[in-house]
Amino acid sequence: KAGVTQTPRYLIKTRGQQVTLSCSPISGHRSVSWYQQTPGQGLQFLFEYFSETQRNKGNFPGRFSGRQFSNSRSEMNVSTLELGDSALYLCASSLGTGLTDTQYFGPGTRLTVL
């Protein structure tokens, strides 16, 4: 089975721009979660989508948004980029049907904001 894929792998943007990141989950997985990883804050939860609905949300400003499509693929959008948004953005997929589900991570998208 193919793993979680994320595109693009690297992005360089300037302040004020917006960016869209994409995630394709493992086949059969219906839940996609997004995380931001920075050296100072570690891995922080952004949001989780299941069956095209946002089921959980972390403590990030409204500039961070996402969506999920009927094929479970998900996109994450960050508008009005700030320097502090530079981070590794990881998505993880799981079956999403139980609280004990294991999440499997994609390779991540490295975003640099100049």
Next chain:
Amino acid sequence: QKEVEQNSGPLSVPEGAIASLNCTYSDRGSQSFFWYRQYSGKSPELIMSIYSNGDKEDGRFTAQLNKASQYVSLLIRDSQPSDSATYLCACSGGSNYKLTFGKGTLLTVNP
């Protein structure tokens, strides 16, 4: 208040020794506990999951869970230089599906 706490390390052990990694969590409703390994520049990779009190062994790895003490640990036996990485403890369950991570412990295994 931090929800999942780990000693940031670095933890340095000689090759062949046992490495012991520890984690405490604050949400008593947590039901699932995971250890992920993350090499520098890579994404987290699942090593172990544990859901009930006690020990769970998988090869050189043993996860231990004590829900009364809200404590999770990972033992790595016969440590190898290839085990050198950051180990992330994560919890989920309770009231939602999100994973809450500790900041990770950097392990270095010296040849």
